[in-house]
Every structure is written in C-alpha cells, then in structure tokens.
Amino acid sequence: MSNNSLNNMDISEKQSVAEQSQAEQIPMAEQLQAVGQQEQSSSAQPLRNSVEAALENYFTHLDGQPVTDLYQMVLAEVEAPLLEAVMRYTGDNQSQASELLGLNRGTLRKKLKHYGFL
Secondary structure: OOHHHHHOOOHHHHHHHHHHHHHOOOOHHHHHHHHHHHHHHOOOOHHHHHHHHHHHHHHHOOOOOOOOOHHHHHHHHHHHHHHHHHHHHOOOOHHHHHHHHOOOHHHHHHHHHHOOOO
C-alpha cells in the first residue's frame, strides 16, 4: 500500500488495514510504526496542526488574562478522546487497551475513572 493511499484514509480505514495486517501476523508495534512513519513523511500532520491552531486561537482570545495549568489542560483535552477511541477500538477490553497504549492496566482504569468512562 502506498504512502499516499494511507494518508488519504480516515481512522476506521487505517484500523481495517491494521486488523488485516494483524491477521497476517505482523506485530502491532510494527504496524503502528509503519503508519507513524508514513504519516510523519507526509507534509500534513493533522493532529499536530489542530493542536497548534487550537492553542493559537486560545492565546488570541485570552485578552490579557493570566494562564495557569496550560499543560494539564492540553493533556486532558487530548487524553480523554484518545482513551475513548482506544476503548471503542478494543471493544472496551481494558487489557488490550492498556497494552495498545503502553500503560499498566491499573493506570488505565484510574484514567478511565478520572474522565468518567467507568
């Protein structure tokens, strides 16, 4: 599959390709690395660009107000949908989700509770 065709896929199509590859016994880490390399090699970085645009918009609308805990705010805004998408992808299987995310299962449960997913 070419870089261009992968870059034009939405997330569900990429998941389908990953599932097909997994069925062919290609390790998940290798699949993710390949997708990551293909996305990095493209000029478009949608997640990064979205975060940058959102922060620029945020700073523009501050109107001189002080900012605190920006790091935590951004992490929470990214982490919640990440957890939600991974749980949906794994069919709410916490063991698979924790492995996919590289987190201890207890840490995953703590985060899921924090965001109200449990």
